[in-house]
Amino acid sequence: RGSRQIAPKKTKLIQQKKLLKKHSSGLAAVTEKQLAEKAGHLEILRGGKKDKKKESK
Structure with a gap:
């Protein structure tokens, strides 16, 4: 289990999140x-470089 994050309850904090x-x-x-x-x-x-080479061909 990783660290748990508590969801905000105040409306202002919910909007910010x-x-x-x-x-x-x-x-x-x-x-x-x-x-x-x-x-x-x-x-x-x-x-990356691979994708750029494919596009130029």
């Missing part, structure tokens, strides 16, 4: 793409 979750998902995608561009050889991450 929803907003944070919404924005952090896009941030994770951007970070993953940047890592893929740097690594390139990783097959798990899309957008």
Whole structure:
């Protein structure tokens, strides 16, 4: 079991959590793409050097 996170009960905190979750998902995608561009050889991450070579052909 990992660490448990207690859900907020106040309406203001619930709204803040929803907003944070919404924005952090896009941030994770951007970070993953940047890592893929740097690594390139990783097959798990899309957008690396391999994908760029395929697109140019």
